[in-house]
Amino acid sequence: MKIAIIGAGLAGLSTADVLTGAGHAVALFDKARGPGGRMSTRRIETAQGMAFFDHGAQYFSARDADFMAEVARWEAAGAAARWPVAGADAWVGTPGMNAIVKRLAADHDVRWNCRIESIGREGALWQLTHAQGVEAADAVIVAVPAEQVADLVAPHCGAWAGLAQATTSQPCWTVMAAFDARVDFSADSLRNCGAIGWAARNSAKPGRSGPESWVVQGSPAWSAQHLEDDGDAVIAHLLAELGSAIGCDLPGVLAVQAHRWRYALSGSAGHTALWDGSLRLGLCGDWLIGPRIESAWASGRALAGLVTA
Template sequence: MQVAIIGAGMAGITCASRLVEAGHEVTVFDKGRGPGGRMATRRVEHGGETFRFDHGAQYFTAREMAFQAQVRAWEADGIVAPWPAAKEGAWVGTPGMNAPIRSMAEALNVQFATRVSALVRERGGWRLEGEGLADASFDAVVVAVPAEQVAPLLGAHAPDFAEDARDVTSEPCWTAMVAFEGRVDAPDTLADEGAIGWAARNSAKPGRDADQECWVIQANPRWSRAQLEREAENVGEELLAHFPRAPGDLPPVLFSTAHRWRYAKCEKNDAGARWDAAQRIGVCGDWLSGPRVENAFLSGLELARLIEG
């Protein structure tokens, strides 16, 4: 089949990879500039330096055998490494969190900067409408985006899928990315410090530039909800003020910015993935499985199996 997959995060790229291995022709569409979804890495050029921040998922673990096997393959390829500073069994992509997804995407036909706004059923297949889309039809469609973005695409075609998505709640997360002139006197990771849910010395992760002092500071869900519609610049400054050191004790800031994740962490779900064989339309993603990176991988894997029958 010719399959369109909307979303180049872990679930969508995993599903695409397995379908290509099975002999299908797959095109992945994503509104972003690169693969990764919430496993994104931000690259910033500032003052003649290049700073990198893992501003989404901070690490992942591997519990299920299928994902453990995949992680071992990634480790052999040098694109993941253990990061015990986070917790026992924690892994990160190298040199950035998006490295595993980027590696998988290189073997696929992925169209970035392409926002799919509607699906149109025609002649037994599907046509996609949206920004940057050429006229193309597909035999099957997979929607691999956050739950809150599923219903607008599937409400008219798969109302039960859309209703499942509407029932899911995702927590937001404001994230500050800060590069300091000198070393911050703090452990490599901090958690549950007032408004801050998590903070990490990004430059201490394996494969990063250890000569830099780059930090990712993520607010907890409650604080993020209260500040959800504020400007990023102001939020970044305020998060830095919540850093568990008096502002006067911190080294001078070389660069800072903030990013708002509206749909950062979904609740646990046991559906895995959904596939309508009659219409040839499916959904996968962590909102169908659970909030961990591994859940997204397993959901994409499960949908590929359902499609193959």
């Protein structure tokens, strides 16, 4: 079949890996300008060189045997490394979290900066509408956050749309700060301190370079309460919280930005993947299983198994 996958994150790409291996022609469409999604890495120019920030997912763990084998392949390719700071089974992408998605996307036909506005049927084919025109496909797989699923699938499967609407994500404000000297703190991370859910010395992760760089993420509760705040106010508050948590004044700031993740931590719909063979329509993503990177990969693989069964 000619299969269109909406969303080129880890779920969509893991689906594509299996489907192309089974002989299907797969094209992926993603509204982002490039690979990453919630595994994104941002670059910011500073007076001390380029600073790098994993401003979405900070690390991931591998527990399932199949996923562990996949992570071993990423490690062998230089795209992942262990990061004991976050736990004995913690891994990060190298030299940034987005390295993993970049590596997977390189093997596929991915149309970046292409937002699918709607999907519809014309005879036996699906029609995917975007700003540049219309794409035809035999089957469609939707691999985006739950909040973006309902509008696409509601005309075709109301039950799936309702499931997606009921599975909400938690938001997260993230501050990325590069400093002109090392932050005087012995550890490279801290958790659950006031408004901070997680903070880490990003420049200390394996394979990183550049000046002293920290990622500070608000807790889900604080982020939800302050979701519509101005970015400058969020920066001021979370950096003040960081200084208070580590008990010292922060060094001079070289560069700082804030990013509002509206759909940071997925919910759990209690499924692995969904496939309707009569419609040739499927859903995959971490929101079906739970908020882990491994869940996104496993959901994509499971959906591909349903398609090829």
